[in-house]
Amino acid sequence: MPVDRRHLFKGAAAGACVAAIGSSPLALATLAQAQAFGETVPFSRDKMIVAARALAAKPFVDRREEIPEALRTMDHQAYAAMRASDPWPVPLSSENRFFFEALLAGFVFNQPVDLWLVTGDQAQRVLFDRSTFTFNPPADEIAPEENIPFSGFRLSTHINSPDKLDEFAVFQGASYFRAVGAAENYGLSARGLAIDTGQPTGEEFPVFRSFWIERPQEGAKAVVVNAILDSPSTTGAYRITVRPGDATVTDVELTLFPRRDITTIGFAPFSSMFLFGSVNRSDFDDYRNAVHDSDGLSIYTGAGEWLWRPLSNPSRLQVSAFVDTTPRGFGLVQRKRKYRDYEDVGARFELRPTAWVEPIGDWQSGAVVLFEIPSRREYNDNIVVYWQPNAPVKAGEPFELTYRIHWNADAPTVASGPRVINTRIGRNEFDTRELFVIDYAMRGHSVDDVEVSVQSSAGKIVNLASYPTPDQDTLRVSFELDPDGESLIELRVQLKVADDQPAEQWLYRWTT
Incomplete structure (x- = not known):
């Protein structure tokens, strides 16, 4: 089924991030333990990997029950009424180049996430402080007085103008994250991992349980986000380096520790929306010329071919697999870039980014898999794409992968011909x-x-x-x-x- 999550990022209410990790000293913490404000623990990438491996040796624990029922059952209006106030967003570095804002749990954001800010080899937990949030009606009567968990965070900097902070990345909801380049609006979403997409047993949605955000050193041009991923099938240690700019770039380094053999697994997954365009304009009675976040799948094959597949909104589920060996790149592209292509003053689809995956290293054999799901609403993410390797990920065997995502107006390199x-x-x-x-x-x-x-x-x-x-x-x-x-x-x-x-x-x- 299409996933109705797109509008949640529009004017999303302020929130916060709380996540937990593995074994001592990065011990998995309960919500009650997280009440000690300012807890500091040693941190390193190696400790993250050790923590993810230790977590994989334990049964998966669904933490959604840690979210108070009043938050889990609130509607979007109430969630949007919980807003960050002073001191958010807070600077991550002494030169105030990058800013960080925690996002609260509630509504469909029902996975608690532990947030840590890392300075050198020490990490300090970020905890909820009600005085730094404003609760307008109807949230003022719904939200608990204390210990509201976090669900993610956003990052901002002066990406478009030296006089204005602009959000360039947000991590919120399961393992979803988004980014934009200069003069772009949010559109499609990336995910940390896709498991069993389209399978009769149902899709499994891994979650980021904790984020460890490194404070950039002076002069740094990137923010490093470390995360622990967890699901019934696997755990993982992620390192995501985000470099904002005209094209914002995210480098993703992951190490998985599978709990079971995983045959249907998707790496570098994206979710997007295609309602209608010039391939199916007559199917919709709509004043606009087109409605989509992406209009095509572009693939640069290992053999050096450039493939372009226009997206569609079919009458029934369509799954396509583009078989390849050592792919050079793929992505969901928003190619139409003029306002008159859409005529939507509010949505501004022409400003939605392209997301292009550049594999790092040899990805061997597999396929770029495309799901096109029937949809009648523009708030449904009905397009999914990812890389699926031929070889399954084996239980107990660590699996590593690295790739780069370019968030830009177009793919960074295109065919030299027509x-x-x-x-x-x-x-x-x-x-x-x-x-x-x-x-x-x-x-x-x-x-x-x-x-x-x-x-x-x-x-x-x-x-x-x-x-x-x-x-x-x-x-x-x-x-x-x-x-x-x-x-x-x-x-x-x-x-x-x-x-x-x-x-x-x-x-x-x-x-x-």
């Missing part, structure tokens, strides 16, 4: 076949010297044509599909230009 800028789908003029119209930005290549080929897994391709449009440097490819009785057909369009520069290959799954 690339897809728009896909339109509709019926032909006689209402007898499906018509596909694909526009390519030629990027300096001649539209007069291009070979176009179309492959289909079934059916027949009819009336293939290619021609320039009135827009400068744009080639249009059109063709009709005769399904010939088939209900699912995989399509591929390939362009070959005279100088052999690689063009994006257009992929699409057509279904009835």
